[in-house]
């Protein structure tokens with residue numbers, strides 16, 4: 001797309017149609033959506049303008065196609081945009097039949113202005129902007145159509161629909177779509193739509209870190225739409241009505257796939273591969289399925305009946321599941337001999353990172369890594385509450401350990417973190433809830449030595465820190481203050497500063513490259529490792545991430561394995577990196593309305609109980625919250641070279 005002949009993208013006009021260099025900004029100044037090069041796009045029309053790359057492009061036909069696509073998304077609720085788009089389609093149709101006149105162009109402009117000003121939602125307020133550009137800058141083409149000098153043609157088009165929230169979601173869920181269905185009391189349909197890309201909706205509806213809400217346009221007006229809680233509402237409503245089942249495939253294919261690891265990535269791949277009728281076997285080293293969702297995330301944030309229900313649905317569509325089966329050495333040859341045609345390695349990141357303190361490797365009783373502590377707890381180990389516990393780290397895992405200790409019955413739960421609160425990676429909600437539960441936070445200190453007597457932890461020697469210049473993470477680097485060492489007495493120390501993968505699964509003779517961060521190197525598009533037929537994804541490729549990331553990878557790996565086995569390549573599609581999806585967003589009729597709140601378990605009831613802390617919406621509340629969605633759909637249509 002380097003040869004831009006015309007562009008109105010971002011409201012900046014680049015017009016090189018007459019071969020003259022325009023005074024307006026050049027291509028380099030505009031960030032356009034990246035279209036698939038192999039499609040040799042001729043022209044693109046999207047909410048933010050019209051871009052023409054090739055003089056052969058047919059702008060009137062492109063405009064017609066764009067109008068047809070946006071018509072599909074017009075909900076008709078405030079009727080202005082639906083009526084407006086219908087009239088625009090009629091006018092172009094009349095022009096094509098030789099029944100048009102010059103006055104139609106003025107009418108089109110007037111309609112567009114009315115729709116943009118009077119529509120209630122973000123979609124109606126913005127979708128027609130580029131049509132105005134095509135009428136204005138390609139007026140002669142419309143006049144040629146009116147005069148019968150030009151015909152409308154159905155060319156080869158591609159279309160994509162996105163929204164700021166959808167682009168922020170790793171799995172690109174159709175967020176405005178499922179919210180709209182909830183708004184119309186169609187909870188079941190909403191859940192079906194969510195499940196197309198997220199097979200653990202009740203889980204993600206509870207624990208997702210919801211990057212979508214940070215991108216929500218409503219955030220700039222009052223508060224973001226509670227997208228996560230709406231997803232939870234769709235899943236909870238289904239359970240309250242008995243829980244729907246998933247349809248499994250009728251006929252099997254011959255090919256079998258081995259999946260190593262039954263976490264979100266492995267489960268999503270298994271589900272999608274089953275829908276494609278492949279035989280699937282999942283090997284899982286632990287007795288439970290669910291990966292970190294089962295043995296990491298504590299029950300007070302994710303009740304196990306919710307997780308187990310969703311896992312059961314996936315199991316029931318026919319994946320063979322071998323728990324308590326650790327794959328020690330992976331050899332594709334061996335697996336092929338056993339009848340597997342492809343392998344997906346999804347082993348997560350289950351080994352705690354070292355804190356660099358003296359004595360941490362001595363195996364002292366009372367020194368246990370955060371992920372191991374949570375795993376043991378989740379697998380049913382009874383932890384005896386003691387007087388005091390020190391948790392080391394500032395991320396959500398550290399918070400999960402500390403808040404679990406409160407529930408186990410420790411009297412004194414303290415976190416030590418080497419930077420200040422501002423730099424703490426844990427979410428504000430988690431920190432606030434922990435504070436309410438009595439967790440004490442000690443900032444700007446780090447452990448240097450584990451103190452023990454007779455092989456049992458007695459305390460930790462720490463040093464005070466100050467903040468220096470920002471490091472590569474952008475956060476200010478903690479610097480030790482010489483001579484500031486001090487001691488804290490404690491019975492239990494839980495370091496929780498990060499995780500890495502355990503990869504005995506990869507034997508030396510298989511030439512699978514491991515990165516310097518200890519993750520598996522894969523092709524970024526296909527997820528295939530250096531060994532043909534072996535794919536990898538989830539936390540063991542990205543490093544510790546979030547559930548929705550792992551689910552997304554599982555979905556994509558399934559498609560990639562299918563392409564590998566059946567021939568074919570993965571479509572790269574359009575990408576919106578650096579594109580301001582909020583541009584052109586009108587503010588029309590938006591009335592300020594704060595988000596619907598939910599109840600929380602009383603703090604007094606939390607100690608000694610792993611009961612779920614956050615409440616959900618009842619249907620009416622969910623429908624009311626869904627009303628706040630501005631439907632910021634962005635449609636892009638482009639003409640491809642034949």
Ligand SMILES: Cc1cc2nc3c(=O)[nH]c(=O)nc-3n(C[C@H](O)[C@H](O)[C@H](O)COP(=O)(O)OP(=O)(O)OC[C@H]3O[C@@H](n4cnc5c(N)ncnc54)[C@H](O)[C@@H]3O)c2cc1C
Nearest residue numbers: 261263264265285291292296327348538539545546547550
């Ligand atoms: C304490 C904690 C809290 C978290 N909280 C959140 C949160 O609130 N929200 C969120 O979105 N994300 C959260 N995460 C992150 C999230 O759980 C992970 O990103 C996600 O589970 C990764 O999925 P995965 O499938 O890649 O790996 P995992 O979930 O780790 O699953 C990998 C599976 O592979 C199995 N396995 C490993 N080696 C072998 C082997 N050799 N043979 C057979 N099986 C093997 C493991 O036992 C495990 O079951 C949290 C993580 C932790 C540790």
